[in-house]
Amino acid sequence: MTAPLCHVDGIPTYYPRWQLIIMLLAALCEAGYVMTKAEALEFIRRRKWFAIQQEDWIPYPSQQHGSNEPRWMTVLEWARKDCADRELMPKQPRNEWQATRDGHELYAGSTSGDAIFGHQTSSGILIRATPHHHKT
Secondary structure, X not given: OOOOEOOEOOEOOOOHHHHHHHHHHHHHHHHOOOEOHHHHHHHHHHOOOOOOOHHHHOOOHHHOOOOOOOHHHHHHHHHHHHHHHOXXXXXOOOOOXXXXXXXXXXXXXXXXXXXXXXXXXXXXXXXXXXXXXXOO
């Protein structure tokens, strides 16, 4: 029997937003240092946790007159905002990406040594998650 997955407040498990939050926390926790946005994105890209398709390199239409940032980078920036709103990452300082204690706990689960498992979703995003444990 599989243990229930970690829960992110207000976001159903396995929805794309949840997947991106877990992916981002995995990068921050596994890297073990404060990263810049560019470092975090490169960490995820090199590990091929995000199945980047040709259309993912195209900016969203609302950005075509601004930053021209590829979509896959933009959605990870939104995941950072979701993390900051839920105190899984600090909101400041800008461009210093790190997980808070709650972010580490969400990603790592309990200290009982539960194995982290991988999951390939139908959209091609590889995520890593841990079982959720209730504190007693």
